[in-house]
Amino acid sequence: MALLETKNLGISFGGLRAVNAFDISVEKGQLYGLIGPNGAGKTTIFNLLTGVYQPDEGAILLEGVNLTGKRTIDICKAGIARTFQNIRLFGDMTVLDNVKVGLHNHYPYSTFEGIFRLPRYRKVEKEMNTKAKELLEVFGLESYADYQAKNLPYGQQRKLEIARAMATEPKLLLLDEPAAGMNPNETKELMETIRFVRERFDMTILLIEHDMKLVSGICEKLTVLNFGEVLAQGDTQDVLNNPEVITAYLGS
Amino acid sequence: MEMKINKTKISKTTKNDLITYGMVILVYIVVQLLVSTGHVSSLVQGLLVPFCTYVIVAVALNLTVGILGELSLGHAGFMCVGAFASAVFSLAFKESIPGGLRFFLALLIGAAAAAVVGFLVGIPVLRLRGDYLAIVTLAFGEIIKNIINALYLGVDSNGIHFSMKDALSLHMEEDGLMLIKGAQGVTGTPNDSNFTVGVLLILITLFVVLNFIHSRTGRAVMSIRDNRIAAESVGINVTKYKLVAFTLSASLAGVAGVLYAHNLSTLNALPKNFGYNMSILILVFVVLGGIGNIRGSIIAAVLLTLLPEVLRGLSDYRMLIYSIVLITMMIFNWSPNAVFFRKRLKQTLTSGRKA
Numbered sequence: 001m002a003l004l005e006t007k008n009l010g011i012s013f014g015g016l017r018a019v020n021a022f023d024i025s026v027e028k029g030q031l032y033g034l035i036g037p038n039g040a041g042k043t044t045i046f047n048l049l050t051g052v053y054q055p056d057e058g059a060i061l062l063e064g065v066n067l068t069g070k071r072t073i074d075i076c077k078a079g080i081a082r083t084f085q086n087i088r089l090f091g092d093m094t095v096l097d098n099v100k101v102g103l104h105n106h107y108p109y110s111t112f113e114g115i116f117r118l119p120r121y122r123k124v125e126k127e128m129n130t131k132a133k134e135l136l137e138v139f140g141l142e143s144y145a146d147y148q149a150k151n152l153p154y155g156q157q158r159k160l161e162i163a164r165a166m167a168t169e170p171k172l173l174l175l176d177e178p179a180a181g182m183n184p185n186e187t188k189e190l191m192e193t194i195r196f197v198r199e200r201f202d203m204t205i206l207l208i209e210h211d212m213k214l215v216s217g218i219c220e221k222l223t224v225l226n227f228g229e230v231l232a233q234g235d236t237q238d239v240l241n242n243p244e245v246i247t248a249y250l251g252s
Numbered sequence: 253m254e255m256k257i258n259k260t261k262i263s264k265t266t267k268n269d270l271i272t273y274g275m276v277i278l279v280y281i282v283v284q285l286l287v288s289t290g291h292v293s294s295l296v297q298g299l300l301v302p303f304c305t306y307v308i309v310a311v312a313l314n315l316t317v318g319i320l321g322e323l324s325l326g327h328a329g330f331m332c333v334g335a336f337a338s339a340v341f342s343l344a345f346k347e348s349i350p351g352g353l354r355f356f357l358a359l360l361i362g363a364a365a366a367a368v369v370g371f372l373v374g375i376p377v378l379r380l381r382g383d384y385l386a387i388v389t390l391a392f393g394e395i396i397k398n399i400i401n402a403l404y405l406g407v408d409s410n411g412i413h414f415s416m417k418d419a420l421s422l423h424m425e426e427d428g429l430m431l432i433k434g435a436q437g438v439t440g441t442p443n444d445s446n447f448t449v450g451v452l453l454i455l456i457t458l459f460v461v462l463n464f465i466h467s468r469t470g471r472a473v474m475s476i477r478d479n480r481i482a483a484e485s486v487g488i489n490v491t492k493y494k495l496v497a498f499t500l501s502a503s504l505a506g507v508a509g510v511l512y513a514h515n516l517s518t519l520n521a522l523p524k525n526f527g528y529n530m531s532i533l534i535l536v537f538v539v540l541g542g543i544g545n546i547r548g549s550i551i552a553a554v555l556l557t558l559l560p561e562v563l564r565g566l567s568d569y570r571m572l573i574y575s576i577v578l579i580t581m582m583i584f585n586w587s588p589n590a591v592f593f594r595k596r597l598k599q600t601l602t603s604g605r606k607a
Contacts, residue, residue: 050485076487084485090478092544093471101475104468105487111496114467115460121467128468168486 001064003028003204004172009048009058018044019228031198032206033219040225042208043085046174050082051075079171083161085180091150095141095160098149099132102167139163155186175207179214191218216240269462272547280451301515304450305508306557308457310537310549312504315461318544320497321477326389327505328530329396330366332521334506335513336400338362339438340431344407346442355444362510363503370502378494393531400521405432437520445514453511457504473497540581
């Protein structure tokens, strides 16, 4: 059984059919790319998968469990984490606290215990700190732990966003244009980070990307979207050599 | 290495909190000394408890404005709820419960009443995004004040009587006790609060708010402030945590109201004490002290309450000076140049100490 499966997913905004009859099947452990020209509906699909938008039709299945119509926070609890195209960190909080917010649902104690610093607060906070620092170390951010997130360099902000997403202990990680705004060196470093995340956490990753080099370098399978419809789907090299895809990208 | 970094970080926030507590205690000791040596005029002595009230409500509002990132223009309304709920309780049990215990219970009742009202106001409004909370709390503050001005409440051997018309329609027995007399308010509340109690309540408020901020719940609330969409994406229940923070903020405003009510023999809901102007004044404390800066709220509340009294001798010019101080504080706190200057100054000072 595929880890993530969508069936006939569709949504309209007014008269615009943003996504139509979208089917995808991501196997566990895969690194799957979602590409397409501007306005093809890639981010809309991420928003559908994470419950930001509710689909007009179709179904979303994670390990066979139907997630269609669930709220964002329930989808997060079910095991889908994401990053954003325009980075969305908790800018005024420290880097460490950003990750700790990601750990929120896995390390519970009540507000009352928090205010009066009861033993459970001390115990859970200690565990949280250890876990958060572990994650920061994995992403090479441990020396920034004290910084306000908004003061991080751009590339590190991207990494922190991934670290925060990983803190929710997801089964599937969605990356929305992780290389946007990065120079070739940063992109290369990012590719390594993505590969590393996959190896280290045995993670399934679905990513949106414009950067062809990145896509062909790390993705095993691709889906190409154009005007909300699937244009091509399959192994990376086959898809990239598909004449229709070349036309959509470069024009005829 | 990273252990070390974290240790300094924890001790840094703890240190900051300790400085805040220490500052309050220090001021308390100094004021007590000045009072006992007769250096404080009776006018300022009379203001000591209102100082504490304003500090508490400013800290409470900072929780909403600075930590939750929502604007409330009705915190005087929550103060009003706390004040009247506790005053009625204290008046009704004036004879039957001894002072200390009665005031403690009054505190709980005032805080709980304001919390319930805050929760009810918050349920519909905090589901929305944008400035709705400001609009609704603004209206709420005015409504609460007007309701209390029209409210008659009495108790006698037949039980509790209540009317929105006038005192006669309560049909009380001769021996009955009037609790709220409409626009005349509550008369005869026991005078349970004093400066020491006020400072204790400030410390309790600080303890609750600062520990709240450094807890898991506080982090969730701040994450919503910083980026709601991202907070949702990592599984934070936005409405729940907004409600928790707002309810706590309202209940602490209620505590300020309790302190206020038990300092006066007659409690009225006037535009001056629980009206729109008061809500704005509290907001001014918060904004000038620094949004999200708890210690700043305390300092601003004290300074801006003290200033008009100190300058009373200058009669008409005092409001002029008051406004200049407001503008100066604003520039000092928010102007990029001033912020930069402060940072440089701090750097020079700390490096100078090391060398």
